[in-house]
Amino acid sequence: MTLLHIAVLAPFLFALLVPFLFKYLRKIHTGWFVMLVPLVLFIYFVSYLSTTSNGGSVMERFEWVPSLGINFDLYLDGLSLLFALLITGIGTLIILYSIYYLSDKKERLNHFYVYILLFMGAMLGVVLSDNIIVLYVFWEITSISSALLISYWYTKDASVYGAQKSMYVTVFGGLTMLGGFSLLYVMTETFSIREMIAGSDIILNHELFLPAMILVLVGAFTKSAQFPFHIWLPDAMEAPTPVSAYLHSATMVKAGIYLVARMTPVFGGGAEWFWIITSFGIFTMLWGGLSALRQKDLKAILAFSTISQLGMIMSLLGAGSAAFYYMDGDNALYTTAILAAVFHLINHATFKGSLFMVAGIIDHETGTRDIRKLGGLMTIMPITATISIIGLAAMAGLPPFNGFLSKELFFTGITNVVQYDMWNGDTIGILLPVIAWVASIFTFTYSAIIFFRTFRGKFKPEKLPAEKVHEAPAGMLISPIVLALAVLLISIFPNILAYSIIEPAMMSILPGILSEGTNFHVDIYHWHGINLELMMTIVVVIIGTIIYMTMDKWSKLGIYQKDEDIITTIYDHGYDGLIKGSQWVTGIQMTGLLRDYIAYMVGALVLLMFYTMFRFDAFQFSMNNTSQIQPFMYLILAVLIISIILLPSVKSRMTGIILAGFGGFLVAFVFMVFRAPDLALTQLMVETVSVVMFMAVFYHLPNLTKEEIKPLTKAVNIIIATGAGLMVTLVSISAFTFGQIVPLETIAEYYLENSKILAGGYNVVNVILVDFRGLDTMLELLVLAIAAFGVISLIKLRLGESDDV
Known part of the structure; x- marks a missing residue:
């Protein structure tokens, strides 16, 4: 290792x-x-x-x-x-x-x-x-x-x-x-x-x-x-x-x-990969940004913001995958999207990590994350406010912060899709930059909401659970400060990670397209001149500012008042439906009657086996090469059948136990006749212990009373019992017949021949359990261990000291 x-x-x-x-x-x-x-x-x-x-x-x-x-x-x-x-x-x-x-x-x-x-x-x-x-x-x-x-x-x-x-x-x-x-x-x-x-x-x-x-x-x-x-x-x-x-x-x-x-x-290189990832990513970006506007909790806003930013990165990976379609095409046309994805992946980790920590600091010091109760914290928590300004400006894509650099690359990469002359990129692809631009407006708006509703405005101490609000301790500020400094460092020196981290990551995503020796290098800089991407950013800031300034009007709309995601509502209803459905199924299955449980299991097994046998034409019937059956065996089998038939009609538990034990001993006798002494011995031991234990227990119980069983239940029981008997009989005869038609090595022969060679043991049964079925046995032991831990937990986590517990 x-x-x-x-x-x-x-x-x-x-x-x-x-x-x-x-x-x-x-x-x-x-x-x-x-x-x-x-x-x-x-x-x-x-x-x-x-x-x-x-x-x-x-x-x-x-x-x-x-x-x-x-x-x-x-x-x-x-x-x-x-x-x-x-x-x-x-x-x-x-x-x-x-x-x-x-x-x-x-x-x-x-x-x-x-x-x-x-x-x-x-x-x-x-x-x-x-x-x-x-x-x-x-x-x-x-x-x-x-x-x-x-x-x-x-x-x-x-x-x-x-x-x-x-x-x-x-x-x-x-x-x-x-x-x-x-x-x-x-x-x-x-x-x-x-x-x-x-x-x-x-x-x-x-x-x-x-x-x-x-x-x-x-x-x-x-x-x-x-x-x-x-x-x-x-x-x-x-x-x-x-x-x-x-x-x-x-x-x-x-x-x-x-x-x-x-x-x-x-x-990569397939139209399905390109469109699924790019489309879902762009829509996720839009949905997350719109949902973030409706939230009132700081962490909830950041959560939907994270969803939006992840959608942005995902869409870039989808757009960049087109490079595999044109292996020898213009690398810059396709690789810009991959560059933006990798770069924004790093930037997002820096500014979003610091913002989550800031949200925790505000909650820790004020006792709430509700933006309706916050405000005016800039003078009280200046260091936290400064960290927030840096992180939020980067998230909003404002220059000169690192988020602006990766967002401009995002605009470039997603607008390049319109130039793709395959997979309808030059037609349907026009929707992608439009949706990306609208989602960016939402990003700017909720970034403004976080800052101005938390740090600007009037301080409202009467609405805060904390008695006295103050700046966070130095130790809690170190980590977000480090991440904020990382934001600034990348902003000032945008190529600081270009050759050590970004380029190698891109080469791993696009192997063969970007590699040593190709004309490729990362060069990130702030000013690209007055171009489409810059104009998109300017319009984002203008419209985002207007939306924020008119939030009082927007907040009266019904869509703003509902801060729960509609997909969550669907999930909750679906989850409740599954619970009710499972309860209904459980009510049918778990009747408390052993008879019903056996009927379900045996019935399912019969149906599955009959379907499998018919599906693969496995039913075969031939009595050739069968051994002669001695006349006394017919008598033994007749007695066995009679004892089993009489069992359902007895009214005494002791009589039932005797008849069941009698049938078990007859089965052991059959094993002896067919020269299976190990099976006979096991059957005798189990049957003897079972009869003794049942007699000791059931002797003290009252006699059986006649139970009224519905005719339909009786018919179903007869069908299942008959089906089980037919299944065992037909499968046994078919297995015997199939072995004559197609001479194959039996499983028994395989274990007999390989137990010593492969596992080093002569006791075939033990070898099967420990070696050939080693994983199965290990999982069985794991189940027992989990059950043991469950018992220990129940003992330790007592609900109370009352006698009812």
């Missing part, structure tokens, strides 16, 4: 130590120890900048399940390094912020830091994994750890609701993504992303291209909150602010962006 593997696993390993640090080192805030993990990892990943900036990459292999092609292979290039630096760099700042935001006396910090380390390690695994199955495993860990962080304050119903919604949406997307990965494996016979990129021509021309692409995109869209899967992100704001700033602005929501960027060389 290499250092790169250890870097991915380090957060998981350190998470094991957190409970002990929290318990035994209570005088020191646990966050100081945890912060060392992302800080060291950030320094470690910085050491790879020289490798990726020169066009190099690192592949580290570790065999996990080599027989299935599933290996813990890590691949580090410009794209994965960019995300690794964001995950660890901003992670360091977030943990520093949380040290002052979360009290070590009031909060369960051991849980918080365990969850955040799990998330950090999972995100590193997502962006560094070359094997798509390993990537999927880490992907789902991000969903689980994110839900745990969102529900950190689990006593609040809103926190639990937000965690559940994020789990439902993102896990659903993860499962569809796994389906897409499976189809990719069918097409390429590999789980390696590198090998898939090399075989992209096969994928593009395969009949499974479209379903695989759609399934993968659903996974990406759910994680990156693209319409209509965006609904989980606003409710995730119930998490503590450090979680919102880390997961929902800088890292987790960027996982879908990463997946689309990584899969662009695989699916």
Whole structure:
């Protein structure tokens, strides 16, 4: 295992130590120890900048399940390094912020830091994994750890609701993504992303291209909150602010962006990939911006703002994918969109991370995030206000901040679509820059709302829960100040990251199109002359200002008063419908009668088996090569059948137990006749113990009373019982006959021949359980372990001391 593997696993390993640090080192805030993990990892990943900036990459292999092609292979290039630096760099700042935001006396910090380390390690695994199955495993860990962080304050119903919604949406997307990965494996016979990129021509021309692409995109869209899967992100704001700033602005929501960027060389070049990503991204940008205008909570505004900004980045990746259609075309025409996507990805992490922290500071110091209660905080919290001005100006796309630079590139990249002479880009494509321009107006407007409604105007201390409002402590200000300085640094020196981070990331997204030796380099600058993009920005500022100045009129409209997303309403109604439907189905199934449960299970099994046998024409009947049956066996079988037929009519439990035991002993005798002593011995032991135990229990119960059973129920029972008997009989005869028609090696022969060779054991039954069915057995043990933990939890989490509990 290499250092790169250890870097991915380090957060998981350190998470094991957190409970002990929290318990035994209570005088020191646990966050100081945890912060060392992302800080060291950030320094470690910085050491790879020289490798990726020169066009190099690192592949580290570790065999996990080599027989299935599933290996813990890590691949580090410009794209994965960019995300690794964001995950660890901003992670360091977030943990520093949380040290002052979360009290070590009031909060369960051991849980918080365990969850955040799990998330950090999972995100590193997502962006560094070359094997798509390993990537999927880490992907789902991000969903689980994110839900745990969102529900950190689990006593609040809103926190639990937000965690559940994020789990439902993102896990659903993860499962569809796994389906897409499976189809990719069918097409390429590999789980390696590198090998898939090399075989992209096969994928593009395969009949499974479209379903695989759609399934993968659903996974990406759910994680990156693209319409209509965006609904989980606003409710995730119930998490503590450090979680919102880390997961929902800088890292987790960027996982879908990463997946689309990584899969662009695989699916790029197809009209479906181009239009789906670009269209959904642009509409998400518009929807998020419009929804943000209606919000009254600072974090809610920032949440919908994040949705809008993610849509913007996603649309740029879609627009830039056209470069794979014209491999030898004008690179600048297509690569500007990719440049804007990568650049804005970095810029968004800086200004949005700082803004979320500012929202947390305001909530922490004033006791509210409601903009209707805030105002006049500029003189009271000048440092916080300054950070906000920088972050909001960058988000609004105002010069000379970094957001202006990437927004101008966004306008260029999205207007270039009109020049595409394929896929109707020169006709329908005109809608894309128009929608992008309208969405940018909304971005400017809600940025103005945040600043002026929070920091300007009249101070309203009577509406604030806090007794005295003051500036945040220095420790809480360090992290947002660092991010605000990053905004300024990029604004003043726009090419500071061009050659070390942006260019290598672009080359990873467009391999073969952008590479060492091609006429390509990043050159970002403020002044491009008076052009279309600048005119669009000027009009954005003018119209956005007018909308803000007339907000009193707009706020009276019904659409403004409804701050809940219509898709959330649909989700809630659908969720309630699923619950009611499941309750209805459960009411039918869970009757409390063992007879009904057996009827459901046996009936389903009979239908499934009969369908399968008919579907594949598997029913065969031949009595050739059968052994002679001795006359006394007919007598034994007749007695067995009579005892079974008499069972339903007996009125005494003791008589029923005797008849059932008698039938069981006769079955054991049949096993002896057919030379199966091990089965006979097992049957005798089980039957003896069962009869004794039943007699000991049922002796004390009253006699059976005649139960009135409806004729329809009797008929259904007879049909199911008859069907089960026919199924077993016909399947047994067909299996016997099929073995004569097609001489195949039996499963028994395989185990007998290979138990010693492959597993080193002579006891075939034990070898099957431990080795051949090793994974199944391990999962059974896992289920038992989970059940044990559940029992322990129920014992520890007693609801009260009353006798009723």
